[in-house]
Amino acid sequence: MTVSDAEFKAVLGRFPTGVTVVTSCDGERPVGVTVNAFASVSLDPPLALVCIDRRSHLHDVVVRAGYFAANILGAEQAEESRRFAGQSGDRNERFRQTPFHSGTTGAPILDAAIAHVECRVVAVYPGGDHSIFLGEVVALGASAGEPLIYYRARYGSLHPLDGGAGDINGVTLGATLDTTLDTALDAGIDTGVAPGQRE
Numbered sequence: 411m412t413v414s415d416a417e418f419k420a421v422l423g424r425f426p427t428g429v430t431v432v433t434s435c436d437g438e439r440p441v442g443v444t445v446n447a448f449a450s451v452s453l454d455p456p457l458a459l460v461c462i463d464r465r466s467h468l469h470d471v472v473v474r475a476g477y478f479a480a481n482i483l484g485a486e487q488a489e490e491s492r493r494f495a496g497q498s499g500d501r502n503e504r505f506r507q508t509p510f511h512s513g514t515t516g517a518p519i520l521d522a523a524i525a526h527v528e529c530r531v532v533a534v535y536p537g538g539d540h541s542i543f544l545g546e547v548v549a550l551g552a553s554a555g556e557p558l559i560y561y562r563a564r565y566g567s568l569h570p571l572d573g574g575a576g577d578i579n580g581v582t583l584g585a586t587l588d589t590t591l592d593t594a595l596d597a598g599i600d601t602g603v604a605p606g607q608r609e
């Protein structure tokens with residue numbers, strides 16, 4: 411069976427995701443691209459992955475730099491997603507219009523992102539027209555805010571189911587997590603702590 415591009419997009423697009431801007435540095439120059447192919451992989455050691463199109467200018471930048479940051483966008487940041495996907499504005503304007511600071515690795519951290527995960531690249535796997543960058547998480551941080559959601563090529567936000575144990579509204583789930591780190595993250599403090607150091 412052959413799979414057309416249209417079928418692939420129509421079916422895989424029914425898997426809702428968050429949206430990140432993956433950043434790195436080309437020498438001194440900040441570089442960033444909108445990426446929803448981001449996933450956590452392993453807790454011990456702490457690993458996460460991103461899939462980047464081989465034609466993207468970010469691809470070889472990450473290969474050379476050996477690090478990246480995944481900036482998780484908030485519900486108010488659809489415009490940033492479009493900007494870093496090349497759908498609005500000029501590529502060279504992306505960071506001029508977006509407040510950011512340098513993270514522990516040197517990768518740009520978007521000030522308005524609701525969370526960020528900084529990784530050192532530990533492996534690059536072929537993935538068709540993309541490469542799969544596996545990164546060891548070396549620093550991370552989060553602040554309050556709802557995530558931006560991408561579903562069937564449209565943006566949206568979360569509508570938590572009300573009631574019921576384990577709902578995404580945080581009360582039940584939050585109680586099982588490391589309270590100290592969570593409190594710091596909720597307060598918007600960049601812990602600079604790798605997840606492996608939590609225990």
Ligand SMILES: Cc1cc2nc3c(=O)[nH]c(=O)nc-3n(C[C@H](O)[C@H](O)[C@H](O)COP(=O)(O)O)c2cc1C
Nearest residue numbers: 443444445446447461462463466467468494495496
């Ligand atoms: C919501 C969304 C998700 C995307 N996810 C990815 C992705 O996971 N990997 C990727 O390489 N490109 C992804 N793209 C496409 C890139 O953002 C886009 O091709 C961008 O223009 C590449 O930047 P460049 O042209 O500066 O290299 C996504 C675009 C959007 C709008």
